[in-house]
Amino acid sequence: MSRSERVSPTAYATGHFWVRHGLSDARLSTPQGRLLDGGFSAFTQLTQRLGGGSLEALMLARHAGIDARLDHAIETDGISQVVELAAGLSGRGLRYRQRHGERLTYIETDLPHMATLKADLLEQDGPLPAHHQVRPVDALADTGPRSLAAIADTLDPERGLVIITEGLMNYLPPAAADRAWALIAQTLGRFRAGVYLSDVYLLGHNRSLAMAAFGLMLSSFVRGRLHLHLHSTEHAKNRLTGLGFAEVTVWSPRDLPGAEAHAARAGGDRVRVLEARNARPQAPRKRATSRRTRAR
Numbered sequence: 001m002s003r004s005e006r007v008s009p010t011a012y013a014t015g016h017f018w019v020r021h022g023l024s025d026a027r028l029s030t031p032q033g034r035l036l037d038g039g040f041s042a043f044t045q046l047t048q049r050l051g052g053g054s055l056e057a058l059m060l061a062r063h064a065g066i067d068a069r070l071d072h073a074i075e076t077d078g079i080s081q082v083v084e085l086a087a088g089l090s091g092r093g094l095r096y097r098q099r100h101g102e103r104l105t106y107i108e109t110d111l112p113h114m115a116t117l118k119a120d121l122l123e124q125d126g127p128l129p130a131h132h133q134v135r136p137v138d139a140l141a142d143t144g145p146r147s148l149a150a151i152a153d154t155l156d157p158e159r160g161l162v163i164i165t166e167g168l169m170n171y172l173p174p175a176a177a178d179r180a181w182a183l184i185a186q187t188l189g190r191f192r193a194g195v196y197l198s199d200v201y202l203l204g205h206n207r208s209l210a211m212a213a214f215g216l217m218l219s220s221f222v223r224g225r226l227h228l229h230l231h232s233t234e235h236a237k238n239r240l241t242g243l244g245f246a247e248v249t250v251w252s253p254r255d256l257p258g259a260e261a262h263a264a265r266a267g268g269d270r271v272r273v274l275e276a277r278n279a280r281p282q283a284p285r286k287r288a289t290s291r292r293t294r295a296r
């Protein structure tokens with residue numbers, strides 16, 4: 001199996017994890033996911049006992065932290081299109097469709113086998129609406145029908161775009177990570193406003209014996225090497241601006257609404273939310289401005 005195919009078991013496990021925490025829909029919980037999530041729970045209890053902090057708190061902090069910045073991009077920047085790369089069996093697309101209806105176009109993507117599975121699970125009760133799609137995309141493909149660029153061709157540059165990766169970048173070796181980030185920056189550059197959101201683990205925050213043991217155990221659980229790409233906020237800024245982004249912010253989940261409580265638990269603050277923009281934020285479009293004006 002290729003490295004990418006080996007990642008999939010963790011997508012089954014997290015698929016059930018989000019359901020278990022009330023962040024997803026029961027349709028995205030599979031028998032494989034329930035089994036693997038059981039193993040994952042036992043594994044996280046062990047790492048907690050060894051002093052590695054709660055991996056559950058970390059997962060919840062990263063998910064809620066990305067949601068918080070996605071909310072900001074939608075409500076403040078007036079962006080109304082989202083492409084989630086490597087979405088696996090995450091329930092975020094469904095949650096945002098339920099919250100925003102057809103005002104938001106949400107395209108969930110993953111490698112073909114996972115995209116097909118997700119579409120099948122979500123379409124059990126009928127076809128998805130046009131504003132919520134599941135499509136095959138390889139985050140490393142620079143051209144062709146399975147590239148991010150091909151998905152971007154179907155979107156409206158004026159409506160802006162958020163691109164999300166959650167739980168992907170640490171599986172990619174450094175050169176592949178740079179390639180994926182460069183393709184994301186290039187794609188966002190085609191839009192009026194463009195925001196990239198991801199979970200990130202800074203080496204500077206995670207350099208302890210407990211974390212090294214924890215990393216090794218996690219690598220063995222997911223059956224592949226994990227890569228920490230960024231040392232510090234400064235390094236994140238330099239590396240991502242070098243790849244084509246204009247502005248880079250690294251958020252602590254302690255400062256993000258909805259994520260603070262998870263970040264306050266031991267281990268929950270080991271993750272950060274990376275936000276990279278294609279350009280300085282531009283004035284929100286008229287519709288978003290008038291909604292906010294009415295709400296005041």
Ligand SMILES: C[S@@+](CC[C@H](N)C(=O)[O-])C[C@H]1O[C@@H](n2cnc3c(N)ncnc32)[C@H](O)[C@@H]1O
Nearest residue numbers: 004010011014086087088090111138139166167
């Ligand atoms: C750990 S799972 C995370 C799933 C989801 N984002 C979540 O947080 O629950 C990683 C996902 O990355 C996908 N993946 C791996 N390599 C990829 C690539 N080159 N392009 C797109 N997706 C990829 C896998 O198929 C898998 O669904």
